[in-house]
Amino acid sequence: MSVFKQVTKEQLADPKIRWIDARFSLQDPEAGRRQYDEGHIRGAVHWDLEKDLSDMTAKGGRHPLPSRDRLTALFRKSGLRPDDEIIVYDDGGEPFAARAWWILQYAGFRNAFISLEGFGGLEKLGGDIEQAAPAPAPTSVEPEWNESILAHKEDVADLTERPGEGLLLDARAAERYRGEVEPLDRVAGHIPGAKNFDWSQLASDGTFDRDGEAAGRLAEMAGSGEPVTVYCGSGVTAAPLFAMLKEKGIRDVRLYAGSYSDWIEDGDREVETGNTGSGDGL
Template identity: 55%
Template structure:
């Protein structure tokens, strides 16, 4: 089992750098406001829209920032590749996992996702303040890990049968089946994809690490198989990516553009499941 998630009770020293990734899809300014009110002492804030996405780029609703933009984010946050890093949000959200995946992509090997949310952090007595940290800028040369990134072409080759790769759709089953689509231009899923709703990964806003969940994941895909996860925008698939990694799946990719990128092409094939 890989070490992806960390619990407050397992934090044994102060030798971590903290990233606050709180955000709200319903209120995009909420995460910044919460951070300004209180955060883990010396934590930096990474905003989903401003830091973990480049909304001006093509490639779905939450496109990945350019590599030079990510390097600037790392350096201005005072990070180094060997740092021990903890990323947190409000608990059981996909924002810390998105930040964590980006750190994995860049080659940070000691980054962890906090199981609990910020309120539990406060209750545990970890130092909290509202001051903007004085960050000492660093120089970072990422070791980009392209083996965890799935391009649109990669997914197209999977759909066409040119790759032995299992696609897993992390959205709710009703969207996967094509019964409704509140955000993208056409309902359905990428042809051939299986479905595992990311909401199953958590309980009471804490990610589950129990044996039953591991067995549920094993029913979807074998841990020896190559897996590519996606969702609507490349955000809520990251908890599924992280959970698979935690349980020892070591051949996983994230289709960052996800379904919103897939259906941006008019002639993209779409699968639907008609109710019986």
């Protein structure tokens, strides 16, 4: 399954391709929209992590998935159709385009890709830049939801109770996985039985390295054929792990959208600290 796309000049000029600008900053949530307003690929719509790709009023972790109705409304106002070729970009080597791409996969858009180039790379390649937001003709698209790639808290709880029936991968930095530091959540540690693979190892120089050593190690970790469930702090940085696993041909992969912040939300789930899952990225 091809996930990442090395964009060509011809694709940048193709009016049939639908572009999504997913730039965002966790440190400055308004930065992505400011960047978009300052200039974006012609025809690109902007999908904001917290306003479009999350429901910040809901339970289910720090970046809960929006309802199906809200996502359907987003797809329709963005002018998307089931067979469209869709390319999503952020600043390159970041998790935000991967989050948008995963949501498109969840909704059944099978011809969607993550641009290997960030906005700057697309601009250098000759992308036509505009400031005005486009007004695509709304569609009446009906998503074909794929529940097989979404894991819920109960699914993850089953994994912790039946070790050996699936691989649980924590995409956070190793020190957060081990519980040595926790800058965001009230409880430090990781979900019992999880192994660690820091998602940021997959990126370098503003792009994801599909053929790099880190991507190879990730594929090797997941290559036994057992189902894989990826998570992070809030479901955002786990998306690059999901995307790279699919790029590497791993078929049975789910993303725990609520992730660790959802796991600890009600205070009724156990956590572990230290290198209990061995794994990688340590």
